[in-house]
Amino acid sequence: MTTLKDISIRTNVSTSTISRVINHDQTLSISEAKRLEILSTVEKLGYVSPKQRKAKQVGTSYDPSDESAHPLELVMVNFLDPVREISDPYFTSIRVGIENACFKNKIAVRTIRRDLIEKSAQLLSKPQAVIAVGHFTQQEIDLLYQFNQNLIFVDSNPLGIKTDSVLFDRYAAARELVNLIIASGTKYPAFIGNDESRLHVFRQLMKEHNLYHDEHCVVSKEFCIESGYKAMSQILDTDHQPDVVFAATDMVAMGAYRAIYERGLGIPTDIKVLGMNDISTSAHMNPSLSTMRLYPMEMGETAVELFLELIHGRKVKKMVHLGYDFIQRESF
Structure with missing residues (x-):
């Protein structure tokens, strides 16, 4: 054993x-x-x-023959x-x-x-x-x-x-985060995640505020560190550097951190990052990750x-x- x-x-x-x-x-x-x-x-x-x-x-x-x-x-x-x-x-x-x-x-x-x-x-x-x-x-x-x-x-x-x-309520939680991003004065917001409610909310609200840039919205199949890294690298290869990234999960955010640091950029000085889940390591990332805590x-x-x-x-x-x-x- x-x-x-x-x-x-x-x-x-x-x-x-x-x-x-x-x-x-x-x-x-x-x-x-x-x-x-x-x-x-x-x-x-x-x-x-x-x-x-x-x-x-x-x-x-228990004894299956016991009727009680x-x-x-x-x-x-x-x-x-x-x-x-x-x-x-x-x-x-x-x-x-x-x-x-x-x-x-x-x-x-x-x-x-x-x-x-x-x-x-x-x-x-x-x-x-x-x-x-x-x-x-x-x-x-x-x-x-x-x-x-x-x-x-x-x-x-x-x-x-x-x-x-x-x-x-994924829609409500995503809406709260996206509204925070808009209120921060973002010009080039980015999103990394799956094709579900968080993505849909991000697109809708950013389009309503004329802030949506299709090249800054990367849809991935997996919620993992590697997918976050690849998506963030793809976004950083575009003509305009994003100023805020909404990562659909904290694991995705960890990958985004790595890609950002590899380009010699800083968080949050160059790019702000938001996640969702509040896994145990989020508070100990460098810098600590702002995120939506779920239960x-x-x-x-x-x-x-x-x-x-x-x-x-x-x-x-x-x-x-x-x-x-x-x-x-x-x-x-």
């Missing part, structure tokens, strides 16, 4: 620091590269924490595979929130990947509810609803009032609260919006 000491030997990091990374301690000061190395090693070695071992035992410690025993159980479907999730603190935190809440409430939880949905009809139809984390294709959504109508989506709401969902762990916990309401007889579907807070630091 893998221990924290085994991970410590592989990563050359103390066991106490490894434990804080695994438990997503927001006060821990550690580089993003080292944090990802630790999480990757945890995944490769198959480390299971004492809490996780106890949680698994919850689902196996009605264990709580749910299935979590994650749209990211373990390797991709390791590099995405937002969705990692959602999963941890779900697992922690399940452990606290003695709920047996089993996780399956999206590529196994079609083959998992029996597994998905058995539990009292299914929590679907992330964004799925229409075919996957239809299958999930076919197998189990007690669906709880986290970070998406593809079926509207037919299922429960837990979200934050992914609480989103996961809320999904489990909705599950408990469902099994206690709630009939009306719920869509829960969690809040967000702008954290102003040195980069803006």
